[in-house]
Amino acid sequence: MAGEDDIAIRVEGLKNAFGDQVVHENLDLEVRRGEIIGVVGGSGTGKSVLMRSIIGLQRPEAGEVTVFGVPMTGESLHTPEAEAIRRRWGVLFQNGALFSTLTVAENVEVPLREYYPALDQELLDEIAGYKIVMSGLPVDAGPKFPSELSGGMRKRAGLARALALDPELLFLDEPTAGLDPIGAAAFDELLHDLSRTLGLTVFLITHDLDTLYAICDRVAVLADRRVIAVGTIPELLALDHPWIQEYFNGPRGRNAAQSAERAGTGRD
Amino acid sequence: MSDAADFTIDDQRVLRLSGEWTLARLGEVPRRIEALDTPPARIDLSDVPRIDTVGAWLVHRLSRDSGAAIDGTNADAAQLIDQVAKADQATTVRAEHVSPTTRILSQVGLATVTAGQTLVGLVGFFGAILISFWSVVRHPRRFRGNAVTRQFEVVGVDALGIIGLMSFLIGIVIAQQGAVQLRQFGAEVFTINLIGRITLRELGVLMTAIMVAGRSGSAFAAQIGSMKLAEEVDAMRTIGIAPMEALVLPRVIATVVLMPLLGFYASLVAIVGGGILCWISLDIPPATYIQRMREVVPMTDLWVGLVKAPVFGAIIAMAGCFQGMQVQGNAEEVGLRTTAAVVQAIFLVIVLDAFFAVFFSSIGWI
Numbered sequence: 001m002a003g004e005d006d007i008a009i010r011v012e013g014l015k016n017a018f019g020d021q022v023v024h025e026n027l028d029l030e031v032r033r034g035e036i037i038g039v040v041g042g043s044g045t046g047k048s049v050l051m052r053s054i055i056g057l058q059r060p061e062a063g064e065v066t067v068f069g070v071p072m073t074g075e076s077l078h079t080p081e082a083e084a085i086r087r088r089w090g091v092l093f094q095n096g097a098l099f100s101t102l103t104v105a106e107n108v109e110v111p112l113r114e115y116y117p118a119l120d121q122e123l124l125d126e127i128a129g130y131k132i133v134m135s136g137l138p139v140d141a142g143p144k145f146p147s148e149l150s151g152g153m154r155k156r157a158g159l160a161r162a163l164a165l166d167p168e169l170l171f172l173d174e175p176t177a178g179l180d181p182i183g184a185a186a187f188d189e190l191l192h193d194l195s196r197t198l199g200l201t202v203f204l205i206t207h208d209l210d211t212l213y214a215i216c217d218r219v220a221v222l223a224d225r226r227v228i229a230v231g232t233i234p235e236l237l238a239l240d241h242p243w244i245q246e247y248f249n250g251p252r253g254r255n256a257a258q259s260a261e262r263a264g265t266g267r268d
Numbered sequence: 269m270s271d272a273a274d275f276t277i278d279d280q281r282v283l284r285l286s287g288e289w290t291l292a293r294l295g296e297v298p299r300r301i302e303a304l305d306t307p308p309a310r311i312d313l314s315d316v317p318r319i320d321t322v323g324a325w326l327v328h329r330l331s332r333d334s335g336a337a338i339d340g341t342n343a344d345a346a347q348l349i350d351q352v353a354k355a356d357q358a359t360t361v362r363a364e365h366v367s368p369t370t371r372i373l374s375q376v377g378l379a380t381v382t383a384g385q386t387l388v389g390l391v392g393f394f395g396a397i398l399i400s401f402w403s404v405v406r407h408p409r410r411f412r413g414n415a416v417t418r419q420f421e422v423v424g425v426d427a428l429g430i431i432g433l434m435s436f437l438i439g440i441v442i443a444q445q446g447a448v449q450l451r452q453f454g455a456e457v458f459t460i461n462l463i464g465r466i467t468l469r470e471l472g473v474l475m476t477a478i479m480v481a482g483r484s485g486s487a488f489a490a491q492i493g494s495m496k497l498a499e500e501v502d503a504m505r506t507i508g509i510a511p512m513e514a515l516v517l518p519r520v521i522a523t524v525v526l527m528p529l530l531g532f533y534a535s536l537v538a539i540v541g542g543g544i545l546c547w548i549s550l551d552i553p554p555a556t557y558i559q560r561m562r563e564v565v566p567m568t569d570l571w572v573g574l575v576k577a578p579v580f581g582a583i584i585a586m587a588g589c590f591q592g593m594q595v596q597g598n599a600e601e602v603g604l605r606t607t608a609a610v611v612q613a614i615f616l617v618i619v620l621d622a623f624f625a626v627f628f629s630s631i632g633w634i
Contacts, residue, residue, distance in 0.1 A: 087292065100600050105361040116291065123298050129359035130325060130352050143363035147598050166291050166320040197351050198321065199344070 007069075008033045008169055008201040009054060014063035016049050023049050027063070027226040036195055036202040037230075038212045040247065041222030047205045048094075050222065051171055054203070055091055056082075067169070087115055089169040090162030094177065096154035098146040104132065104157045105142035111164045127164075135160035136190050152183040156190075163194070169201045176208045188214045209248075209256035214263075221247075233257075273297045273323065283308035283336070286315040289323025298326060307334030314340030324348040328356065386612070393590045397520055400512040412518055419522030423484045424530060431479050435534040438471060439463060439541025447550055456550050460557060463542035464565035472535030473527070473573045474621060477580040480527065481613035485588035488519050489609035492592025493602040501593075511593075520585040527581030528574050535573060568633040576624050580617045587613040 009031040016024040023046035031037050041047050052058035054065050056077055065072045068088065070081045090111075098107050108128040112119060119127075132141055135156045146154055155175055162170060175191070176184035192215040195202050206212060212219055213233065220230045223243050229236055236244055247253055271287035273294050278284070287293060311331055313319070319327075328349050331338050338349065366374075404411050446462040492515055495501050501511045539561065546552040552560075591609035595601050628634070 100598060103363070112291075116294075118295075120298070125361040126329070127322060127325065129357075129361050130321070130355040132359060132361075133355040133357050134321075134351070139357050139359040142359055142361035147600075166322060197347050 006033050007031070008067065009203065010064075010066045011050075011054065012064045012066075014050070014053060014065065015061045016046065016053060016058065017061055022225060024053075024060075024063075025225045029220055029227045029230065031201060031203060032218075033201050034199060035217040036191070036204060036215055038216035038219040039203065039205045039222060040207070040212065040219060042243070045222040046225075047222055048173055051173060051203065051205060055089065055171060056086075087165055088167055089171060090165060090167035091171045092155070092158045092162045092173065092175055094173045095151075096146070096158030098154060098157055098161070100146050103143050103145055104137070104149070104160070105129070107146070107157060108132065108160045108164050111161065115165065128160075131160045131163055132157075134194070135163065136186065152179045152187070155179065155187065159190075163198075166198070167200070170195070170203070172202065172204045172206075174205055174207065176206065176211050181210075184208060184210065185214075191215055209253055210259065213256050213260035275300075277304070277306070277308060281306055281309040282312055283310065283330070284312045284315065285327070287317075289316050289319040289326070291320055291322040294322065294326075301326060301330060308336045309334075311336050311338050312340045313338065313342075313345055316345065319345045319348060321348060321352055324352045328352050332356070389594070390586065390590055390612075393586060393593075396512055397516060397586065400510060400517055404513060404517065410513060412514060415514065415518035416521050419518050420526060422487070423480065423519075423522050424526040427480065427483055427530065428533070430483070431476055431530055431534050432537045434475060434479060435467075435472065435537040436541035438475060439467065439538030439543075440545045442466060442471070442538070443542035443545035444549070447545070457552070457560070459542075459546060459550065460552070460560045461564045463539060463546075464561045465569055467535045467538040467542070468565060468569040469572045470621070472538055473531035473577045473580065474617070476527065476531045476534045476577070477584060477617045478614055480523065480530065480581070481584045481587075481610050481617065484519075484523065485584045485613045486606045486610050488585060488588030489592040489595075489606040490602055492516075492589055493595035493605050494599075496593065496595045497599065497602065516585075516589040516593075519589055520582060523581040523585035524578045525581075527584075528577035531573055531577040531580075532570075568628075572624070572628050572633055576621065579620060579624075583616045583620065584613040587616065 007030050009029070011027060011029040014024050014027040014029075015022070027050070029050075039047050039050065049058055053060045053063075054067070054072070056072055059077075060073060063073065067085050070076070070079075070085050072082050072085065076082055098104070099110065102110065105125065105128040108131050109124050112124055112127060128142065133139060137153060137156050137160065141149070141153065141157070146157065149157060159172075159175070162172075172191070176187050179187060188211050191202065191204075194200060195215075204211070204216065216233075218230055218232055219236060220227050221236065221241075221244055222228070223241070228241060229239055229244065231239075233248065237248055239245075248257070271293075273285070273287045273289045275283055275285045275297065289297075308330065311327060313327065316323075324345065327338060330336060332353075341349065442463055443459055446459040447456055450456050450458050450462075492501070495515070501515070504511050504514060543554060543557045546557055547554060588609045591605040591612070595605050
């Protein structure tokens, strides 16, 4: 068990339900500081709902969520401490969720302007410029509108906006879904580099087995309305749960494992 | 919490940074750096416990602009500064500034071209509707009765309530305003002429057209537009269903058939509304009102309204479906196209109404 300071996110006894349909019950999860945790699970197991309850978009029926030791649920949703925590994370939604009336650069500047109105325009533009390059976008992407970008570039622009406030914690909802394999691999590498240089904790929802093998330190498996296991992929493989075995030992799982081995890197 | 970002500069032009050089703790530091008189020769980071990319960017920019060496960095800071230095490329962040004259001219030009294209497109769309109508006439089995019936319900039956209420109130307003003005000449009784002729000739159909454009024309554009976005229209084509026949024709037929009915209904309700006001405020009993109405309103007034109505209906349905079919790209476009459909429909209806007015008076239906 890691010490209290090493925990970035702690979820305890979470319960989420939509009407009669219970999505989570007694869900517990701990995310350590500085790790990239992958969240996997079948369709409809509530991966996105879990993310939304942690970032406060979904009000859970029961349970506690603490981020960097600050309670984020129920009454504490709007305390100054919780507001301060919100500046320390960035979220990348599934389709980028860029503001369609703003250019890429203006999108990146939105959180900066919101929280730091004192920054002057020149510095804002410079910050947007280097964030855009860091996120792997071409240098002339700044003045473009989201509708002019391809899916992969929209995700990168979304990442640039998520990174605008220099967050310590990054939430990513299926960042590589809908990207071609080359684009997805490049995105994986980008995430890995950024999280290492910026010391990010990354909460990553994915279906992409290659991503799991390539960059995740640990993987949390959602099934039966809770997190049934958390661990490195070898640890999970040692477990005897049918879904986990099916997932990692299915044809796609084995392929991903082999290609990760061939690449000779795996997780480092 | 440790200290906010700060710096001092000494005689040897060594810039000593202290505190947390992170976005949240920068405060006035960026402005003070800008205001430095002497460019530093050396930047010392040994008193900086934490730094993020924004802090690293400031340090990098200063060292880039002044050629100062960077000292005393720990591993993290060195890596961050290295990272932002790599990302320091000649980016364009804002679109190039265009002079207002050029912008206005290009906007006017663009609007003109768009208007021309829309007009040509509408004419082409009208042709396409005629062609698919003709092909349905020749192959009656392709006629989609269910879709047409469904549109009858949506465009007509569902609109009865709102159009009735609107017309009733309009009837009352005309009667009241007319009575006030005509009373000055002691000619209150001519209020009946006013109500009967204006509602049957003009207002019944025109107000109905505006209401149908707002209710159904916009709905057509939004429905077909979102179907285009979701590639439903393309899916239809690949299966071999002509979107013109499946989507556009039923809506056009329903609107063309229903507009005269709705317009007639609206005129009747307006006459009833006006009659009630005449009864209450002018003491004209309903029997006299109806009797007088039959004497003063010529049959041609009804024909004027009924001839115009299907034409208006066709324009409304065409504008809605045409704009819907033009949607491509993103959801924002659906909203823009929906607005365009309503604006175009109402505009064209009023333009045509003016032509009709001239036409009917020249053939003597006055």
